[in-house]
Amino acid sequence: MPLSVTDLATLGDAPITIQSTFFPNVYLRMDGTGVTTFAGSGGGTVNCQFGAGPYERFKLHPQADGSFSFESATAFPNVYLRMDGAGLPAITSGPGGGTVNCQFGAEPYEKFKLHPQADGSFSFESATAFPNAYLRMVGSGVTAATDSGGGIVNCQFNANGGGHEKFILNVAR
Template sequence: MPLSLADFASLGNTPITIQSTFFPNVYLRMDGTGVTTFTGPGGGTVNCQFGAGPLEKFKLHTQADGSFSFESVTFPNVYLRMDGTGLPAITSGPGGGTVNCQFGAEPFEKFKLHAQADGSFSFESATAFPNAYLRMVGSGVTASTDSGGGIVNCQFNANGGGHEKFVLNVAG
C-alpha cells in the first residue's frame, strides 16, 4: 500500500522505495560508489532498476523547511541530488538537467513532495530550481541488471506528469 503524507512522520529510519507509476516494477536506483565527500557537481549514478534491491532503498528525511531529502540505505549520508541547470522551459520532450548523488543534504538535495490524486507524488526541487521536477523514463528496463538503465533527469513544470509520478512504499 502506497505511503501518504500522513505516514511520513512515523517512518523514522524505515527504508522506502521510489517506484514509477508509468513503468511497471521500475524503481529509482542510486549508486553512490565513490561519493564520500561533498563536491559541487555531485557524483555517483542515479537511474532505473527493474525490481527493488539494495540500491533502490532510501531513508526519507524531513527537513526544517518542510521539504524532504532521500538518503541511500546502502551509502550512508549520500543523498538524491537534482540540478536543473539548463533545463528547457518546456513541459514535454526529453527533459534535462542532472540527477545524481551528493554527500550530505544541501539545497540541491531537497524536494517538495506534491501528492497526486492516485496516491503517488511528484518531486519538485524545494528551493534551488523552482518548477523543476524529478523525471524517470524506464523504457526498456524489463529485467534487473548490475548497472540499471533508463533515464533519470528533470522536467519543467511537470507536476503530475506521467514520467514525474512516483509511489513511495515501505521497502520489503
C-alpha cells in the same frame, strides 16, 4: 500499500522505495560508488532498476522547511539524491534535462517538495534551488534487473503530475 502524506510524518528510519507509476516494477536506483565527500557537481549514478534491491532503498528525511531529502538507506551512508535543474528547458514536454546524481550530505540541491497526486503517488519538485523543476524517470526498456541499471533519470519543467514525474513511495521489503 503506498505511503500517504500522513505516513511520511511517522516513517522514522524505515527504508522506502521510489517506484514509477508509468513503468511497472521500475524503481529509482542510486549508486553512490566513490561519493565519499561533498563535490559541487555531485557524483555517482542515478537511474532505473527493475525490482528493488539495496541500491533502490532510501531513508526519507524531513527538513525544517517542510521539504524532504532522500538518503541511501544502507548501501551508501550519507549519500543523497541530488537534482540540478541548471539549463533545464522551460518546456513541459520532451526529453527533459538537467542532472540527477548523488551528493555526500544534504544541501539545497538535495531537498524536494513532495506533491501528493490524486492516485496516491507523489511528484518531486526541487524545494529551493530550481523552482518548477521536477524529478523525471523514464524506464523504457528496463524489463529485467541488471548490475548497472538503465533508463533515464533527469528533470522536467513544470511537470507536477506528469506521467514520467509521478512516484509511489512504499516501505521497502
